[in-house]
Amino acid sequence: MSGRRPLVAGNWKMNKTGAEAREHCVRLRELLPGEPAAEVAVCPPFTAIEAAAEALAGTPVWVAGQNVNEAAWGARTGEISAPMLLAAGASGVIVGHSERRAMGETDAQVAARVRAALDHGLRVILCVGESLGQREAGETEAWVTGQVRAGLAGVERAETARLAIAYEPIWAIGTGRTATPEMAQEAGAMVRAVAGERVDAPSLLVLYGGSVTPENAADLLRERDVDGALVGGASLDPEGFARIVSTAA
Secondary structure, three states: OOOOOOOOEOOOOOOOHHHHHHHHHHHHHOOOOOOOOOEEEEEEHHHHHHHHHHHHHOOOOOEEOOOOOOOOOOOOOOOHHHHHHHHOOOEEEEEOOOHHOOOOHHHHHHHHHHHHHHHOOOEEEEOOOOHHHHHOOOOOOHHHHHHHHHHHHOOOHHHHHHHHEEOOOOOOOOOOOOOOOHHHHHHHHHHHHHHHOOOOOOOOEEEEOOOOOOHHHHHOOOOOOEEEEEEHEEEEEEHHHHHHHHOOO
16 A cells, blocks of 8 residues: 555445444444544445434544435435535545446446535545456456546546545455455556546545455555555444454554
8 A cells, every 4th residue: 555545435335224323333433543544434325324424423434425416406306415415414425336337327427426526525436347247358447447537527636635436346346256456456556547637646545345354455455556445245344344444554
């Protein structure tokens, strides 16, 4: 890992009620040092953001949403806007997760949502990654670099500090399969190089996501171009998540 301060973010996906989120975050406060050397974020479902933010008040841990609509308001049933995330207590948001893209979210929507989030003062974790079929067909570089370029189309270099890019190979998300440290480094370096067309590459945080666990985190996070992790299932256990944070730190 470089001199960049690492970021470990936990994507809870569709798990935990508000009461469960509060209990989880209270326990996380107990497990983490007052000023962890790594940045830490939790990403609850929208209905639990307020509870998580309240439980983490006064700590450096920040809260992020899992999705944001490009519009600030309007007739968009079921969608969540950036002002709504901010009002609930979030200070960041995940954009372009593969599970959202699989439901029809396009590159153009991802770019618009990145821009909307930044315009409203939210930090952004932009997700990119290829399927197993694309990797086996030798299409990883073309696919991932295309997603990076599309997602950053409206981003300014001065906004680099409010952005992280999470490389998440789709074939490793929730499957128990993990990219090797060498694969993670290769992808991280590729993401950083392409992102450098729009943002400040040396200071950009590039995360790895895809079945990250307390057991494999050290091997992944020691790579030069892996600046932290977007953790899925393992983030639902505060003890395991705190171990990953400790490893990153």
